[in-house]
Amino acid sequence: MQIHVVQQGQTLSQIAQMYGSAVVDITEANQLPNPNNLVVGQAIVIPIIGSFYFVQPGDSLWSISRRFRTTPQELARINALSMNQILPVGFRLYLPQQPKSNAEFNAYVEPRGNTVAPELETAARDAAPYLTYLAPFSFQAMRDGTLKEPLLNHFPAIAEANNTILMMVITNQEKDQFSDQLGRILLNDLAIQNKFLNNIVSTAKKYGFRDIHFDFEFLRPADREAYNTFLRKARNRFKQEGWFISSALAPKTSAAQTGAWYTAHDYKAHGEIVDFVVIMTYEWGYSGGPAQAVSPIGPVREVLEYAASEIPPQKIMMGQNLYGYDWTLPFVQGSIARAVSPQQAIQIALEHKVAIEYNAKAQAPTFRYTATDGKQHEVWFEDARSIQAKFDLIKELNLRGMSYWKLGLSFPQNWLLIEENFTVVKR
Numbered sequence: 001m002q003i004h005v006v007q008q009g010q011t012l013s014q015i016a017q018m019y020g021s022a023v024v025d026i027t028e029a030n031q032l033p034n035p036n037n038l039v040v041g042q043a044i045v046i047p048i049i050g051s052f053y054f055v056q057p058g059d060s061l062w063s064i065s066r067r068f069r070t071t072p073q074e075l076a077r078i079n080a081l082s083m084n085q086i087l088p089v090g091f092r093l094y095l096p097q098q099p100k101s102n103a104e105f106n107a108y109v110e111p112r113g114n115t116v117a118p119e120l121e122t123a124a125r126d127a128a129p130y131l132t133y134l135a136p137f138s139f140q141a142m143r144d145g146t147l148k149e150p151l152l153n154h155f156p157a158i159a160e161a162n163n164t165i166l167m168m169v170i171t172n173q174e175k176d177q178f179s180d181q182l183g184r185i186l187l188n189d190l191a192i193q194n195k196f197l198n199n200i201v202s203t204a205k206k207y208g209f210r211d212i213h214f215d216f217e218f219l220r221p222a223d224r225e226a227y228n229t230f231l232r233k234a235r236n237r238f239k240q241e242g243w244f245i246s247s248a249l250a251p252k253t254s255a256a257q258t259g260a261w262y263t264a265h266d267y268k269a270h271g272e273i274v275d276f277v278v279i280m281t282y283e284w285g286y287s288g289g290p291a292q293a294v295s296p297i298g299p300v301r302e303v304l305e306y307a308a309s310e311i312p313p314q315k316i317m318m319g320q321n322l323y324g325y326d327w328t329l330p331f332v333q334g335s336i337a338r339a340v341s342p343q344q345a346i347q348i349a350l351e352h353k354v355a356i357e358y359n360a361k362a363q364a365p366t367f368r369y370t371a372t373d374g375k376q377h378e379v380w381f382e383d384a385r386s387i388q389a390k391f392d393l394i395k396e397l398n399l400r401g402m403s404y405w406k407l408g409l410s411f412p413q414n415w416l417l418i419e420e421n422f423t424v425v426k427r
Contacts (some may be wrong), residue, residue, distance in 0.1 A: 001420040002046035003384045005358070006038045019046045031343065031412045039349045041356030043365065043383040045413045055091040068095050103394060103422040104401035106133035106167060106278065106317060109408070111151040121154055123407040128162035130418045132401070132425050133211055135167035139203070140174070143185050145195030147203055156207050163426045165244070168209035170200065171216070178218035180260070187219075187226040197237055204243065210427075211244040213278075219264035228269040235273055244275045251281050251303040251319075255310070271311030278403040279307055282321040287337045291327035291378040295320065296362035297389050308397055317403040320390060322411050324381025329368075341409035345381035356383075363389040384413040391421045401425075 002019055012035045016023045027035045029047045038044075053064060061072040061083065076083050079093050087093075109124050111117070128134060136155050140148040147170070159166040172183040186196055200212060212234065219227060235245045247270050250261045255268070270277050281300045285292040300318070307316050324345050325337035340348065345365075349356050352369035359366055365383045370376055394402060401422075418424065 001416065002048055002051040003388060004044055004046055005385070006040055006042045006044065008040050010038065012036070012038060015044070015046070019048055019052060021046050021048055029412065029416060031410065033347070037350055039346055039354075039356055041358065041365070041367070042346055042349075043356075043358075043385050043413070045384050045416050047416070050097045051095050053093045053095055055087045055089055055093065057089055059087055059089075061085075061087065064093065069098065070096070098421075100421065100423045101395050102425050103399075104132040104276075104317065104425045105130055105418065105422075106135055106401070106403040107131055107322075108135045108137045108169065108404065108406045109155065110137040110406050111153070114151075116151045116153040117408075120408045121158070124155060124158050127407055127415065128158050128164050130415050130424055131162070131164050132427060133165045133167040133403075134159045135169050135213060135403075137406070138169040138171040138173065138215065139200075140171055141182060141186055141196060143182060143192070145186075145192040145199060147196075147199050149203070152207065160208065165210045165427055166208055167211040167213050167246070168200070168204050168207075169213045169215055172219070178216075180218050180220045180223075183216055183219040183223060183227075183264075187223050187230050193230065193233075197234060200234075201237065201241065204241070209243070211246055211275075212238050213246045213248065215248040216264075217248070217250065218260050221258070221260075221263035224264040224266055227264055228266055228273065231270065231273045245273075246276045246278065247274050248278045248280060248319075249307075251279055251299075253302050253306050267307060267310040271315055274315070276315045276317055276400050277307075277311060278317045278319055279303060280319040280405075282319055282405065285325060285380055287325060287339065288335075290331040291325070291329070291337070291380065293359065293362035293364035293366070293380045294324060294382075295390075296364060297386075297393070298361065300390070301393060304393065304397055304399065308399075313398045314400050316397075316399045317401050318390060318394060318399055320387070320402050320404050321382065322404050322406060322409045322414070324379060326377055326379045329376040329378055339409075340379065340381060341411060342381050342383055342414075343410040343412070345379050348379060358385060382411060382414075384417060387411075387414050387417055388421075391417060395421070 012023050025047050030044045061075050065072045065075050136150050238245050249265045252262050281303050282295040285294040323339045326340050327337040349367050354367050354369045356365050356367045364386045366380045368378050
């Protein structure tokens, strides 16, 4: 698989010829609405076996082989070169397909309103072959220990048809807001807690859930140990049924980090108790804040390196956004950015005839444009380059895999690159 960044004046026909591919294959892989309309700076994937590398100043067979985890001898053999040959800048080297790592993938799916949109079920059906877990969001815990169910429709059947584990996501939300008081009741009132666990078990059996996933947020700092104790109790109960248990964690960088979203999340304890955790490594750039990358690689790395010091890496799933944001400039406190999919972001750049730039520090694509009302906008989103950077980090840190928030936002390159980089674990 090749990632190609469109240059000024390039056509899809020229790009296809460059890599020995076909226009129709590239169009289909990237779901290009019009192959004649490409955006300068747009990252597209070329569906070929292996990839090509174009020699840069200072490169050698040794430096290139080290970068791509092969040997100089193998590079020379595959490209019919002598070991002492000087590589001219721009020379095209063929790189064989890299060995795949095993990894697990989860995706949340969030029906809203009174019905499940057909497009959302289609997105789940298309993604399920690449997923270990499918997670309808969410079962909302009630103060009396009962559960408010989400719309499930065909999600259980989609999971079963694709040998994908149905994940039962349980939240301490009231009116779509996380509630510390609801958390307090569930974690401290043993009579309600027992009723709560009984309802989880009966509901999980009813629908065929095999992982019980607690996304308890905005908990009182005083409930840190109560949450740990509850998870131990829940684990012992669910293990009797042969189920997994998992939890979602706020993105911390130290054990001493405090705050409403952080203090009650005990990384070390969760790592000992649950089968795996999802760390929410996104929302640095968020809808209510100033324009910036949603999941910049530096802060993501910092969180995951700390997590791996407290939790076995094989229990850690990196959280990843399937969306970007379109901010109106200048940023005004109280304003809300518009969420966009990667495909929508590219279309916006095309409509306004602006090039896409790539921020090397954040490892994320971005651009600015002027809307018809004269207002300036700034967009940050995800593309093939940014997601490949995250996949490389998963392999470097030997993590369990990745968890996506959320399905329904088109990003075709992501699924192709999963297949290129990993063998998806099915349990």
